[in-house]
Amino acid sequence: MSKQAWSNEPAQPGEMLAMPTAARQAAARPPRQWWEFGRALLYMSPALLLLLAFTYIPFLRSIWLSFFVTNPQGDTVRFNDVRYYTRILNLDGSGRTEYLRSILTTVYFSLLVVPLGIVFALALALLATLRVRAIAVFRTIFTSSIAISVASASVIWALIYSPNTRATQWLIDLLHLNANSLLQHPATALFAVAFMTTWTSLGFNFIVTLAGLQAIPHDIYESARIDGANNWALFRYITLPLLTPTLLFLILISTIQSFQAFTQFNVLIGNEGPANATDVFVFAIFTAFWKDNRYGFASAMSVVLFLILFVLTFIQYRLLDRRVHYQ
Amino acid sequence: MSSLDTHAPPGMGQRPARIGALLQTVALYAVLSLVALLVLLPLLFALSLALQGPTLSPTLLPDFSRLDWSSFREVFREEPNLTRWIVNSFVVALAVTLGQLVTSALAAFALATMSFPAKVVFFFVFLGTLMIPWESTIIPNYLAITRLGWKDSYQGLIVPFLASGFGIFLLRQYFLTIPRDLYEAAVLDGCGPARYLWSILLPLSRPALATLAVYTFLNTWNQYYWPLLIVDSPEWRTTQIGITAFRSSEVTIYNLQMASTIIVMLPTLILLVLGQRQLVRGLTAGALKG
Numbered sequence: 140m141s142k143q144a145w146s147n148e149p150a151q152p153g154e155m156l157a158m159p160t161a162a163r164q165a166a167a168r169p170p171r172q173w174w175e176f177g178r179a180l181l182y183m184s185p186a187l188l189l190l191l192a193f194t195y196i197p198f199l200r201s202i203w204l205s206f207f208v209t210n211p212q213g214d215t216v217r218f219n220d221v222r223y224y225t226r227i228l229n230l231d232g233s234g235r236t237e238y239l240r241s242i243l244t245t246v247y248f249s250l251l252v253v254p255l256g257i258v259f260a261l262a263l264a265l266l267a268t269l270r271v272r273a274i275a276v277f278r279t280i281f282t283s284s285i286a287i288s289v290a291s292a293s294v295i296w297a298l299i300y301s302p303n304t305r306a307t308q309w310l311i312d313l314l315h316l317n318a319n320s321l322l323q324h325p326a327t328a329l330f331a332v333a334f335m336t337t338w339t340s341l342g343f344n345f346i347v348t349l350a351g352l353q354a355i356p357h358d359i360y361e362s363a364r365i366d367g368a369n370n371w372a373l374f375r376y377i378t379l380p381l382l383t384p385t386l387l388f389l390i391l392i393s394t395i396q397s398f399q400a401f402t403q404f405n406v407l408i409g410n411e412g413p414a415n416a417t418d419v420f421v422f423a424i425f426t427a428f429w430k431d432n433r434y435g436f437a438s439a440m441s442v443v444l445f446l447i448l449f450v451l452t453f454i455q456y457r458l459l460d461r462r463v464h465y466q
Numbered sequence: 467m468s469s470l471d472t473h474a475p476p477g478m479g480q481r482p483a484r485i486g487a488l489l490q491t492v493a494l495y496a497v498l499s500l501v502a503l504l505v506l507l508p509l510l511f512a513l514s515l516a517l518q519g520p521t522l523s524p525t526l527l528p529d530f531s532r533l534d535w536s537s538f539r540e541v542f543r544e545e546p547n548l549t550r551w552i553v554n555s556f557v558v559a560l561a562v563t564l565g566q567l568v569t570s571a572l573a574a575f576a577l578a579t580m581s582f583p584a585k586v587v588f589f590f591v592f593l594g595t596l597m598i599p600w601e602s603t604i605i606p607n608y609l610a611i612t613r614l615g616w617k618d619s620y621q622g623l624i625v626p627f628l629a630s631g632f633g634i635f636l637l638r639q640y641f642l643t644i645p646r647d648l649y650e651a652a653v654l655d656g657c658g659p660a661r662y663l664w665s666i667l668l669p670l671s672r673p674a675l676a677t678l679a680v681y682t683f684l685n686t687w688n689q690y691y692w693p694l695l696i697v698d699s700p701e702w703r704t705t706q707i708g709i710t711a712f713r714s715s716e717v718t719i720y721n722l723q724m725a726s727t728i729i730v731m732l733p734t735l736i737l738l739v740l741g742q743r744q745l746v747r748g749l750t751a752g753a754l755k756g
Binding site: 298 | 498603604608684730745
């Protein structure tokens with residue numbers, strides 16, 4: 140976005156000589172420039188102060204705290220070097236890998252949520268392009284889950300998975316599980332949470348995919364059809380390739396979101412799960428932070444999470460830039 | 467499969483084509499309805515449980531001859547705080563929405579319309595907040611809010627969210643589409659920047675403001691992690707914390723639990739039906755934030 144957006148900007152100081160009157164005047168009168176700066180600063184100050192206070196300073200403080208042992212009030216007690224980081228990443232040679240395993244659990248979780256989400260969204264979006272009169276109603280229904288909070292969805296799915304309602308008993312019988320609920324068996328717990336997560340993100344994934352489908356020019360289909368292409372060929376050689384940027388975008392967004400998932404784990408399970416099967420990294424941070432009050436250690440974990448998400452977000456921005464060039 | 471299936475195949479007679487088209491339409495509606503039913507299944511399940519009365523072993527389908535709607539009334543008596551939770555959520559979501567509109571509009575106006583030194587730096591300071599996930603700020607924020615004595619208070623739930631890099635970015639992009647000549651003409655006519663913002667730019671930017679408002683309201687209403695940390699006493703809970711706490715309370719009465727969940731979902735579901743376009747625009751743009 141940035142290159143285009145900046146094109147109507149005034150010249151930067153270095154380019155001023157090449158600019159006509161207005162810029163030269165500005166250069167001749169520095170006080171006016173400062174006055175303009177002050178006025179702009181005034182307009183930006185509420186947002187600036189709030190974002191400094193609640194985003195930048197806390198972020199820097201997280202990094203600071205991650206190098207210290209803290210007391211239960213959150214004050215730094217003693218410098219700890221990078222020991223928390225080596226502990227998390229098992230670089231200290233202790234062989235305790237529970238945090239690496241927790242990151243791995245998060246990766247598994249994404250590997251379940253992302254493909255499921257894409258497949259369902261694609262199916263729904265293709266259905267939503269059918270030309271029938273009441274299609275708007277169906278589109279609203281397919282979108283509905285974006286209005287449902289993860290907390291509400293978790294409360295509902297907790298009952299779907301509850302042994303008392305017996306709604307998923309057939310699946311437990313089918314799989315011959317030795318557990319009362321899908322959430323209580325190490326082999327199915329993570330999958331159960333992932334399936335529920337797919338449902339909560341269905342509306343969003345659907346709407347993004349539908350927008351991508353609708354952006355494909357219609358005459359491409361018309362001419363391919365005249366050339367004798369059947370429905371499968373249209374989908375395989377036109378829809379899918381032209382939808383690839385949208386799907387890539389969706390894959391990255393879903394991955395980032397699944398790395399940040401917390402609510403459903405806390406409401407549906409509330410602990411590390413059977414045999415730590417659902418101890419995703421964000422939940423492990425919550426445990427260190429909230430249950431154990433180890434603020435320094437939890438901060439180090441949150442910095443590790445930041446780095447993982449930073450890489451993912453960076454890839455996403457690069458991808459978005461490319462997507463703009465396609466069009 | 468894709469978008470062009472309702473055309474009758476060529477070479478068919480007029481009447482069979484019409485019957486064929488009719489059958490195809492019926493089939494399409496059948497498939498769409500079935501899929502819609504599957505998508506809505508969890509919600510229908512919640513409604514079914516809410517209508518079955520205070521039973522400990524609910525069935526999947528309610529007894530349609532005697533649906534018990536009393537749970538929607540009963541839940542307010544059983545959990546007297548429910549009204550308060552709804553009020554809390556409305557106060558917090560409305561205040562955060564209004565606050566973000568104000569702070570974002572002011573900052574976006576400066577970035578999009580004014581010329582001043584180091585503008586790029588400020589732009590990236592705002593944009594940079596999108597790269598910082600809330601997990602990496604929540605511990606110091608929690609400690610700071612606790613130290614301020616803002617636990618169990620509206621300011622603790624509201625103030626940390628009054629500005630957003632996303633809101634500034636969204637409005638800036640929209641403001642840039644409005645010709646700068648308009649600003650220069652207004653200034654020549656003796657209109658100050660504040661008045662230009664209020665009486666010209668904002669009215670012209672209603673679509674973007676609506677998008678930001680709907681998106682922010684929905685997100686704030688659905689917040690879970692932050693209120694979970696900040697709220698200790700039951701009357702300060704927001705709806706999301708309330709319904710999940712309801713769940714873990716000792717007596718689990720399914721019909722009341724589902725009734726409260728459905729009640730709490732209503733405002734955002736109504737928002738979806740009324741403001742679907744804005745919501746969709748906000749969500750697809752907001753996805754940038756990740």
